[in-house]
Amino acid sequence: MEVLKEKVEEEEEAERAERGEKMMRPMEVRKEETIMTQEMLRDLERKLSEIEVSIPEKPSTFTKDAIDISKLPLSYQSNTPKEEHLLQVADNFSRQYSHLCPDRVPLFLHPVNECEVPKFVSTTIRPTLMPYPELYNWDTCAQFVSDFLSAVPLPDPLKPPSYLYSSTTVLKYQKGNCFDFSTLLCSMLIGARYDAYCVYGYGSQDLCHLDLTREVCPLTVKPKEMVKEEEKAPPKKYAVKPPRDLTSRFEQEQEIKRQEAIKAEEERRLKQEEEHLVEQESAKTDPLHGLRVHSWVLVLSGKREVPESFFIDPFTGRSYSTQDDHFLGIESLWNHKNYWVNMQDCLELLQGDLVFDLGDPVRWEYLLLGTDKPLLSLTEEEDDGMNDDDDVENLGKEDEDKSFDMPCSWVEQIEISPEAFETRCPNGKKVIQYKRAKLEKWAPYLNNNGLVCRLTTYEDLELWRIKEWFQNREDMLELKHINKVTGLNIDYFKPGHPQALRVHSYTSMQPEMDRIMEFYETARGGPDLLSYRHVNFGPRIKKLALNSAESNPRPVVKITERFFRNPAKPADEDVAERVFLILDERIQLRYHCREDRITASKREFLWRTEGDSKGNKIIMTPDMCLSFEVEPMEHTKKLLYQPEAMMKLKNEEKLSRHQAWESELEVLEILKLREEEEAAHALTISIYDTKRNEKSKEYREAMERVMHEEHLWQVEAQLDYLAPFLAQLPPGEKLTRWQAMRLKDECLSDFKQRLIDKANLIQARFEKETQELQKQQQWYQENQVTLTPEDEDLYLSYCSQAMFRIRILEQRLNRHKELAPLKYLAMEEKLYKDPRLVELLKVFV
Numbered sequence: 001m002e003v004l005k006e007k008v009e010e011e012e013e014a015e016r017a018e019r020g021e022k023m024m025r026p027m028e029v030r031k032e033e034t035i036m037t038q039e040m041l042r043d044l045e046r047k048l049s050e051i052e053v054s055i056p057e058k059p060s061t062f063t064k065d066a067i068d069i070s071k072l073p074l075s076y077q078s079n080t081p082k083e084e085h086l087l088q089v090a091d092n093f094s095r096q097y098s099h100l101c102p103d104r105v106p107l108f109l110h111p112v113n114e115c116e117v118p119k120f121v122s123t124t125i126r127p128t129l130m131p132y133p134e135l136y137n138w139d140t141c142a143q144f145v146s147d148f149l150s151a152v153p154l155p156d157p158l159k160p161p162s163y164l165y166s167s168t169t170v171l172k173y174q175k176g177n178c179f180d181f182s183t184l185l186c187s188m189l190i191g192a193r194y195d196a197y198c199v200y201g202y203g204s205q206d207l208c209h210l211d212l213t214r215e216v217c218p219l220t221v222k223p224k225e226m227v228k229e230e231e232k233a234p235p236k237k238y239a240v241k242p243p244r245d246l247t248s249r250f251e252q253e254q255e256i257k258r259q260e261a262i263k264a265e266e267e268r269r270l271k272q273e274e275e276h277l278v279e280q281e282s283a284k285t286d287p288l289h290g291l292r293v294h295s296w297v298l299v300l301s302g303k304r305e306v307p308e309s310f311f312i313d314p315f316t317g318r319s320y321s322t323q324d325d326h327f328l329g330i331e332s333l334w335n336h337k338n339y340w341v342n343m344q345d346c347l348e349l350l351q352g353d354l355v356f357d358l359g360d361p362v363r364w365e366y367l368l369l370g371t372d373k374p375l376l377s378l379t380e381e382e383d384d385g386m387n388d389d390d391d392v393e394n395l396g397k398e399d400e401d402k403s404f405d406m407p408c409s410w411v412e413q414i415e416i417s418p419e420a421f422e423t424r425c426p427n428g429k430k431v432i433q434y435k436r437a438k439l440e441k442w443a444p445y446l447n448n449n450g451l452v453c454r455l456t457t458y459e460d461l462e463l464w465r466i467k468e469w470f471q472n473r474e475d476m477l478e479l480k481h482i483n484k485v486t487g488l489n490i491d492y493f494k495p496g497h498p499q500a501l502r503v504h505s506y507t508s509m510q511p512e513m514d515r516i517m518e519f520y521e522t523a524r525g526g527p528d529l530l531s532y533r534h535v536n537f538g539p540r541i542k543k544l545a546l547n548s549a550e551s552n553p554r555p556v557v558k559i560t561e562r563f564f565r566n567p568a569k570p571a572d573e574d575v576a577e578r579v580f581l582i583l584d585e586r587i588q589l590r591y592h593c594r595e596d597r598i599t600a601s602k603r604e605f606l607w608r609t610e611g612d613s614k615g616n617k618i619i620m621t622p623d624m625c626l627s628f629e630v631e632p633m634e635h636t637k638k639l640l641y642q643p644e645a646m647m648k649l650k651n652e653e654k655l656s657r658h659q660a661w662e663s664e665l666e667v668l669e670i671l672k673l674r675e676e677e678e679a680a681h682a683l684t685i686s687i688y689d690t691k692r693n694e695k696s697k698e699y700r701e702a703m704e705r706v707m708h709e710e711h712l713w714q715v716e717a718q719l720d721y722l723a724p725f726l727a728q729l730p731p732g733e734k735l736t737r738w739q740a741m742r743l744k745d746e747c748l749s750d751f752k753q754r755l756i757d758k759a760n761l762i763q764a765r766f767e768k769e770t771q772e773l774q775k776q777q778q779w780y781q782e783n784q785v786t787l788t789p790e791d792e793d794l795y796l797s798y799c800s801q802a803m804f805r806i807r808i809l810e811q812r813l814n815r816h817k818e819l820a821p822l823k824y825l826a827m828e829e830k831l832y833k834d835p836r837l838v839e840l841l842k843v844f845v
Helices: 004-052 083-099 138-148 167-171 178-191 249-283 347-351 380-385 389-402 418-422 642-681 692-718 735-783 789-833
Strands: 196-203 293-299 312-314 318-320 327-334 337-344 364-366 429-434 437-442 451-459 462-470 477-483 491-492 501-506 515-519 529-539 555-564 575-581 586-591 604-605 627-628
Touching: 138 178, 138 318, 167 178, 178 196, 178 293, 318 380, 515 642, 529 642, 555 586, 575 642, 586 642, 692 789, 735 789
Parallel strands: none
Antiparallel strands: 196 293, 196 327, 293 312, 312 318, 327 337, 337 364, 429 437, 437 451, 451 462, 462 477, 477 491, 491 501, 501 515, 529 555, 555 575, 575 586, 586 604, 604 627
16 A cells, blocks of 8 residues: 555656656747747847938928039139229128117128129129010010019028129029029029119018918909990980880889898808918918018019009019008118118008109118209208318218229029020919919910910819810910810810801810800901891701611701891881791791881791682781881882792792701800810911921931032042042152152042942932832822822822932032032042142143
């Protein structure tokens, strides 16, 4: 029993030990896994720490490093003695200004240019009149600068820039800040004889950031229509009194009150919306309001018939009143002649009290004495007070400092190439966001459909309307209106459309849909004085066969026609309106009204198919013609003449129905033509546009080849034509007479062979072009019936180019034949006059 107990205990201990090992093993494994994980994490952290990521600085779009200054002229890289003197005068003026006005910011006088050379701001302005008539007025100049350049924000919105580049550099890179914009625009306006100035001041956040999302697009503002008051004719002494007005005055007053209440409610709603928008905008107040530096252009009244001074924002090209809320203060302004400092309170600009009389030294302190602005006259007391010697001496010293003429501009002549002027926008495209609108601009010929401008307007964040402007279209399309809500499209055409189309309004290009077509009357006016025709159609009769609209036209129900006044006929016989009621077999006529009458004559004919006993004539009864005559005693038509008038009207009805059918077919043709034009959207190219006009380009290239060949011939003529023949003789051997004669003959023979080879080459090219053209003509004759319009256009284009090449080769061959004998004689004369042969060939002359 004891042995058995010991065995049991041993087994139990072995089991406990085994269970303990099993419990320890997972713990050891977990410890090992934890250690491995920690090592991997440390290794990962070490490797990650070795990886260094450097955050790149925000690249500047227009820096000095991006400008190539190696090719800039000397005036950009240094100052003349007069410019150095001007900088000293400006520094002296700045010190005095800082001493007298310590609370004002430093003046913007001489920033550095692209070569890091300090230049006075007035000398950076280069007055230039551009050679384009479109840039002779301020509005087109401002719009060009706004479109041509890309705006770059100031490095510090609270300070003016430390640099001011030349206008030539700004135009080359098409970038700049507000000061660069103003300098370029001011240079162009002064060149166009405007009294313009660059302004350094403070603007609103929207103005400085070129944010137009709160501004209304100028293209959406409808111009105010001038309502001309009709001149009332003086009352006639024996005129008929107008009838009494029997309408109730009470009802009129109630209607007026109701309309006023509706109008007041609408105004109250709009006012609430505006107040809500103002509250939303005021919640986003600018913490730097009134401190943001900006530059713009001031145009004073006087020159170029400018009636009132105004501001121009060069970023947008828009004009503003001098009292506009966007402009918050002015520090100084300058032109190409002088520099003025504003000594008035900046708040006066907001209040509209700022005076722009630059000749007033109290309000505007000038830098140089040589200003073209007249100074205010002094009072007698001031004249008496200036008689002291000390004052005279001090005044003399100040005048000595200020009596200094402004140096000439250091900037080169501003030039804009025709290609750049045509492209306008950077890369040919510009997008401007307005309040509930987006304006897109493209350069001409950039879009293959001729699109140059698109205005997209939104209503409640949904697309509402689209306006598209086109140029250089062969179909003369210049404007397209697209209403996304109603689906109405309106196309406007310039004169010159193949169908004389002026306006086309439609919702779908499918036939037999509502549409309005207006034409140029000078191209489609007829001799019948027809001014209006309205045709009512009935439902098309269904047929078993699938016929087209031409073979199964819609039945005409009613035709209404109106005519202009024919002065050759009396008013009572000149039809003003004619109505054919085809289903009712009735014809209604209304004549023009006489000047001394208030009503017009009317007639109505009832058509009946009844005839006489033989069936030859219509039996006319009095009830078949109803008439109202203004003067029944003057024009009494007998019953005998009424059948003739009715037959004439019946024939005219057939003619009108036929014309209506032709008009319907014409509409189908116009729709088909419009679909082809929209699919092709071909553009016209001027014959003077040598870069885009293929024919002009081919002609220019041919002329360049001819000039190149002539140049090669001249170069060959200057070469040593005896060198190949002299190389055949032993070196150093003196020529004999017979050797000289042989050299001459060999040289002339070789030259003659070259002339013949050249003629044969031209002749071979001519024959090759002619054979290829004949092959194409033969192919066209064999496949003429099955050719598509595109194949015919390609064939005609090939024939035109081939004939052009053939004519050029023919001209070259004829010219070569004319000049070859002259060239041969010239070569012979050269040989006889050559210094190496002249003595030896004298005997043979």
